[in-house]
Amino acid sequence: xxxxxxxxxxxxxxxxxxxxxVGIRNRVLVLGVNGLAARVAERIAAALPGVVCVASRDGRxxxxxxxxxxxxxxxxxxxxxxxxxxxxxxxxxxxxEGYRDAIARAGRPVDAVSxxxxxxxxxxxxxxxxxxxxxxxxxxSAARRGPVQLSALTVGVECGxxxxxxxxxxxxxxxxxxxxxxxxxxxxxxxxxVEWLGAEHLLAARARTPGTGAAIxxxxxxxxxxxAASGASLTGNNPGEENxxxxxxxxxxxALGAVAKAGSRPIEGLxxxxxxxxxxxxxxxxxxxxxxxxxxxFAAVGAQLMVFSTGxxxxxxxxxxxxxxxxxxxxxxxxxxxxxxxxxxxxxSGTETAEAAAGRLLGLAGEIAxxxxxxxxxxxxxxxxxxxxxxxx
Numbered sequence: 001x002x003x004x005x006x007x008x009x010x011x012x013x014x015x016x017x018x019x020x021x022v023g024i025r026n027r028v029l030v031l032g033v034n035g036l037a038a039r040v041a042e043r044i045a046a047a048l049p050g051v052v053c054v055a056s057r058d059g060r061x062x063x064x065x066x067x068x069x070x071x072x073x074x075x076x077x078x079x080x081x082x083x084x085x086x087x088x089x090x091x092x093x094x095x096x097e098g099y100r101d102a103i104a105r106a107g108r109p110v111d112a113v114s115x116x117x118x119x120x121x122x123x124x125x126x127x128x129x130x131x132x133x134x135x136x137x138x139x140x141s142a143a144r145r146g147p148v149q150l151s152a153l154t155v156g157v158e159c160g161x162x163x164x165x166x167x168x169x170x171x172x173x174x175x176x177x178x179x180x181x182x183x184x185x186x187x188x189x190x191x192x193x194v195e196w197l198g199a200e201h202l203l204a205a206r207a208r209t210p211g212t213g214a215a216i217x218x219x220x221x222x223x224x225x226x227x228a229a230s231g232a233s234l235t236g237n238n239p240g241e242e243n244x245x246x247x248x249x250x251x252x253x254x255a256l257g258a259v260a261k262a263g264s265r266p267i268e269g270l271x272x273x274x275x276x277x278x279x280x281x282x283x284x285x286x287x288x289x290x291x292x293x294x295x296x297x298f299a300a301v302g303a304q305l306m307v308f309s310t311g312x313x314x315x316x317x318x319x320x321x322x323x324x325x326x327x328x329x330x331x332x333x334x335x336x337x338x339x340x341x342x343x344x345x346x347x348x349s350g351t352e353t354a355e356a357a358a359g360r361l362l363g364l365a366g367e368i369a370x371x372x373x374x375x376x377x378x379x380x381x382x383x384x385x386x387x388x389x390x391x392x393x
Contacts, residue, residue, distance in 0.1 A: 011147055011148050011149040011150055011152075011366075012024070012147075012148060012150065012366050012369040012370040013145030013146065013147060013148070013370050013371065014145060014146065014147075014148040014152060014369065014370075015081070015082075015084065015143050015144075015145060015146075016146060016148065017081055017084075017107070017108070018106075018107030018108065019079075019106050019107050019108070021079075021080075021081030021302065022081055022148050022152040022153075022304070023080075023081040023082040023083070023084065023304060024081075024082060024153075024304045024305060024322065024368070024369040024370075024371075025082040025304075025320075025321075025322065026082070026084040026140055026141075026143050027052045027082050027083050027084060027319075027320060028048075028050070028051050028052065028083075028084060028085045028086075028087075028133070028136055028137045028140050029051070029052050029053070029054065029077070029078060029083045029085070029086045029087070029320070030042075030044055030045035030051055030052070030053045030054070030055070030086075030087045030089060030129075030133060031054055031055075031074060031077065031078050031086055031087065031088050031089065031099070032053070032054065032055030032056060032089045032090075033056060033059050033074055033088060033089065033090045033095060033096065033099055034056065034058070034059030034060045034090055034091050034095060035056065035057040035058055035059060035060065036060070036091045036115070037055070037089045037090050037091050037114075037115065037125075038055035038056065038057055039055075040089060040122050040125050040126055040129070041053060041055040041089035041129075042055050043126055044087070044089060044125075044126060044129035044130055044133055045133075047126075047130050047133075048130065048133055048134060048137055050137075051133065051137065052319045052320060052382065053319075054074070054077055054319065054320075054384045054386075055089075056070065056074060056386055058070055058386070058388045059071075059074070059095070060091070062388070066388060066389055069273060069274055069387075070386060070388065071099075072274035072300070073273070073274055073296065073297065073300045073386040073387070074099065074300075074386060075099065075102055075103070075300075076274060076276075076299070076300030076301055076302070077296070077299055077300050077320060077384060077386070078099070078103050078108070078110075079103065079106055079108060079302075080299050080300070080302060080303075080304065080320050080321070081302060081304050082304050082320050082321060083108070083320065084109065084140040084143055085108070085109040085110070085136035085137065085139060085140040086103055086108060086109070086110045086111075086136070087110075087111050087112065087113070087129060087132055087133045087136055088100050088103070088110065088111070088112035088113070089112070089113055089114070089125070089129055090112065090113075090114045090115070091114060091115045091116065092114065092115075092116050093114055093116045093117065096112050096113075096114040096116070096117075097112065097114075099112070100112040109136055109139055109140065110136075111132040111133075111135070111136055112132075113125055113128045113129045113132060145370075145371070149184075149185075150181070150184050150185075150186055150365075150366065150369070151184050151185030151186050151280065152186075153181065153186045153187070153304060153305055153365075153369065154186070154187040154188075154189065154277070154298075154301075154302045154303045154304060154305075155178075155181060155186060155187070155188050155189070155303060155304075155305045155306070155307060155365075156188075156189045156191070156294075156295055156298030156299070156303040156305070156306045156307075156321065157174050157178060157188060157189070157190055157261045157262075157306070157307050157308075158191070158192070158261075158291055158294060158295055158298075158306060158307070158308045158309070159171055159174075159195075159257075159258055159261060159291075159308065159309045159310065160291040160308065160309075160310055160314040160316065161310045161311055161312055161313060161314040162254065162257060162258070162309070162310070162311050163311025163312060163329060164311070165311055165327070165328040165329040165345070165348045166257050166258075166309055166310070166311050166328065167253070167254070167256060167257015167258070167260055168257070168328070168348060169328035169344055169345070169347040169348035169354070170309040170310075170311075170326055170327060170328035170329075170344050170347075170348075171257055171258065171260035171261045171309050172260050172347065172354045173309075173326065173328070173344045173347055173354050173357045173358055173361060174260070174261045174263075174307055174309055174326065174358075174361075175260045175261055175262060175263035175264065175354075176263065176354045176355050176357070176358035177263075177307065177358045177361045177362055177365070178190075178261065178262060178263035178265070178282065179263040179264055179265055179358075180358060180359075180362055181362075182263070182265045182280075182281055182282050183265070185280050186280060187277050187279075187280045187281065187283065187302075188263075188281075188282050188283065189271075189277070189283050189284075189285050189298050189301070189303055190259075190261055190262045190282070190283070190284050190285065191284070191285040191286075191287045191288075191289075191294040191297065191298065192258065192287065192288070192289040192291075192294050193219050193220060193223050193285075193286050193287060193288075193289065194220070194223045194224075194227075194234055194289045195254065195255055195258040195259075195289050196216070196220050196255055196258070196259060196284075197220055197223075197224065197234060197252070197255050198252030198253075198255040198256065199252070199255040199256050199258070199259045200216055200217050200219075200220040200255075201217065202259060203216050203259060203262065203267060203284065204216045204217050206262075206264075206265075206266055206267050207266070207267045208266050208267060208268050208269065212267060212268075212269050212270055215269075215270045216267070216270055216284060219270060219284075219286040261309070262282065262284075263282065265281070265282050266281070266282065267282050267283070267284055268281035268282060268283050269283055269284075270283070270284045270285075270286055271283055271284070271285050271286070271301070272285070272286055272287075273285070273286070273287045273288075273297050273387070274297070274300060274301065275301065276301045276302055277301070277302075285297060285298070285301075288387055290385075291308070291314070291316055292316055292383060292384075292385035293385050293386075293387045295308070295316070295318050295321075295323070296318070296384045296385050296386055296387075297387075298318075298321070299318050299320045299321045299384065300386070303321050304321055304322075304369075305321055305322055305323075305324070305365060305368065305369060306318050306321050306322070306323040306324065307323075307324045307326060307361070307365070308323050308324065308325050308326065309326045309327065309328070309344075310325065310326070310327050310332070311327065311328075311329050311332065312329065312332055313327070313332050313335070313336050313339065313340075315339060315376075315381055316381070316383065317374065317376030317377070317381040317382050317383070318376075318382060318383075318384065319382030319383050319384050320382070320384060322368050322373070322374045322376070322377055323374055323376045323382075324341045324342060324361075324364060324365065324368060324374055325339060325340050325341045325342070325374070325375065325376065326340070326341065326342040326343075326344055326361070327340050327342075327343065327344065327345070328344040328345050328347055328348040329345060329348070330343075330345035330348070330349065333345055338375055338379070339375050339376075339379070340375070341364065341368075341374050341375055341376075342360070342361055342364055344357050344361075
């Protein structure tokens with residue numbers, strides 16, 4: 001586990017982009033924009049050290065609103081402030097050039113290669129792709145960190161494989177961190193709409209406007225209706241098996257613990273799956289409850305950093321945004337020392353306050369933002385999972 005002090009006074013060293021965004025990493029990204037190009041995109045990325053690959057299995061055979069959602073997620077990942085260069089790998093010229101042109105208009109370094117360009121020759125795609133990627137990687141290496149404030153951060157907060165320690169302590173520590181970040185002028189995203197079920201009225205009461213409060217309640221109701229229309233029940237399959245083993249008995253109990261991540265500050269608004277917050281502050285995202293999809297959506301709307309609480313453990317991490325893994329379960333912290341970045345178990349045992357732990361966590365967030373690796377980064381756990389269906393649970 002990374003040891004840190006009691007918080008940080010200033011900012012961190014970040015990469016300022018042409019569009020004004022601030023990255024905490026300088027990733028070079030290979031973006032496979034449709035399924036037929038996925039494998040060659042992965043091979044191109046694997047040929048050069050330190051390159052991140054997001055290769056979608058979709059991008060063709062979709063209709064609205066799903067195709068627009070797919071494109072927005074993929075473009076959003078390419079334009080995340082942590083990305084310093086992008087190689088688009090596609091099949092047809094129209095889609096490939098469309099992505100390249102949109103990224104170029106945002107002022108980001110970008111190149112592309114397609115099967116159409118090479119006469120459907122996968123070997124030629126591989127050769128051209130590696131050459132163009134090498135040029136992007138070398139150019140990206142010229143970027144240097146400069147001083148920026150923590151207010152430049154957009155942070156996604158998540159929980160997965162929760163147990164009783166999550167709501168009692170782990171998520172409370174994240175909530176106290178969220179309050180500090182919001183007070184400093186940063187932006188925070190909380191997602192997983194169905195995880196608010198039973199606690200949506202508490203979130204709605206904190207909304208900046210009555211309209212936002214109504215939208216929060218309506219978003220949960222819409223998810224319930226979607227499940228009911230399928231013949232299933234949210235209360236019949238949530239909490240999940242690992243949640244029940246960890247001591248959670250009902251979706252309402254799980255939700256009360258989950259929304260603790262949102263702290264106590266006013267909620268500025270509710271954004272959709274591919275919608276960027278319009279100003280700093282605390283925002284809810286109406287999105288799926290599967291952690292990889294939820295966190296990919298955070299990254300696609302600009303989150304540079306994730307804070308993810310777990311009970312028994314959860315190895316998932318974003319490929320683009322460093323993911324601080326936190327647990328308040330002392331057994332988990334002891335059992336997974338090379339996977340848990342932050343031990344919040346003193347809060348659960350009563351030997352530390354949530355506020356004090358949040359100070360330590362803010363210090364760690366500053367160190368990670370400045371370049372210290374998370375365990376997920378050190379172990380290469382990163383992955384992005386764009387959702388095929390805009391309405392997925």
